Amino acid sequence: MSLVQFLFYLMALIAVTSAVFVASTKNLVRSIFMFFITLFALAGLYVLALADFVAITQIVIYVGGILVLILFAFMLSGKETLNAIGGQKGRFININKMPALLLSGLFLIVLVNMMFKIDANNLVWIKKAIVTKNIVMPNSQTTENIGINLMTKYLLPFEAISVLLMIALIGSAHLSRKGKGV
Amino acid sequence: MISLTDFLIVGAILFCVGLYMIVSKQNAIQVLIGIELMLNAAILNLVAFGKYDRFNNGGQMFALFAIVLAAATTAVALAIILNVYKQYKTINPGEIDKLRD
Numbered sequence: 001m002s003l004v005q006f007l008f009y010l011m012a013l014i015a016v017t018s019a020v021f022v023a024s025t026k027n028l029v030r031s032i033f034m035f036f037i038t039l040f041a042l043a044g045l046y047v048l049a050l051a052d053f054v055a056i057t058q059i060v061i062y063v064g065g066i067l068v069l070i071l072f073a074f075m076l077s078g079k080e081t082l083n084a085i086g087g088q089k090g091r092f093i094n095i096n097k098m099p100a101l102l103l104s105g106l107f108l109i110v111l112v113n114m115m116f117k118i119d120a121n122n123l124v125w126i127k128k129a130i131v132t133k134n135i136v137m138p139n140s141q142t143t144e145n146i147g148i149n150l151m152t153k154y155l156l157p158f159e160a161i162s163v164l165l166m167i168a169l170i171g172s173a174h175l176s177r178k179g180k181g182v
Numbered sequence: 183m184i185s186l187t188d189f190l191i192v193g194a195i196l197f198c199v200g201l202y203m204i205v206s207k208q209n210a211i212q213v214l215i216g217i218e219l220m221l222n223a224a225i226l227n228l229v230a231f232g233k234y235d236r237f238n239n240g241g242q243m244f245a246l247f248a249i250v251l252a253a254a255t256t257a258v259a260l261a262i263i264l265n266v267y268k269q270y271k272t273i274n275p276g277e278i279d280k281l282r283d
Contacts, residue, residue: 008184012192019199051229054245066256073260100206104198111194120186129234149239168254175261
């Protein structure tokens with residue numbers, strides 16, 4: 001087993017266990033901090049998929065932005081939420097959680113079954129990409145290629161997303177302003 | 183080399199954990215974290231397939247767009263959650279059953 005594979009399985013294990021911990025723990029603050037670890041492990045997985053720029057973006061935006069925002073909202077939403085969380089007692093396998101567990105478990109079985117059936121390594125376009133050398137190698141420069149593509153081929157989605165970010169900015173500022181009701 | 187199926191299975195597991203959180207949690211912030219987990223699973227798949235598209239970078243590009251969209255979604259959702267908390271003094275999605283007062 002090569003080092004890359006070992007790192008992949010390590011990262012995957014960390015990501016999955018911390019995600020399960022996030023889902024199962026009663027303590028909300030602890031679950032948010034474990035979510036940090038999930039996101040970092042996912043960034044490691046992106047690096048192993050040879051997408052270094054996406055990994056950096058993941059760390060900057062998700063870990064630096066979204067999670068801090070979530071922590072803020074949690075801390076601002078007061079003590080009652082903490083008490084409400086502490087109130088829901090019970091074991092991990094709770095009878096109230098049974099439908100959700102069943103749903104996600106069955107969905108997982110369906111998804112994994114489908115992924116073994118589809119046999120992603122032997123898809124036609126992937127074989128064609130390997131033959132025509134259209135595949136990211138560990139020593140290829142991805143970031144400058146991303147920059148060029150962003151300004152040429154993907155200019156329309158880029159602009160659309162900038163408009164959408166503007167709308168989201170105005171909307172959240174409007175929602176969170178002080179004053180008489182929304 | 184790591185096979186694509188491994189990436190897909192990790193993504194599937196994360197997606198199902200997110201689904202479980204969305205369905206079962208009684209706290210809007212935890213539901214939001216579940217949504218983030220599902221988005222991350224989708225991004226992982228995009229990135230894993232994006233390896234086979236060096237010239238156009240389709241997968242990585244849309245992974246970036248998805249990350250930005252997730253940021254926008256989270257900002258608006260948290261503003262809404264704070265407002266809901268101000269109105270109802272709870273953020274349990276099961277107890278918020280009135281549109282106004």
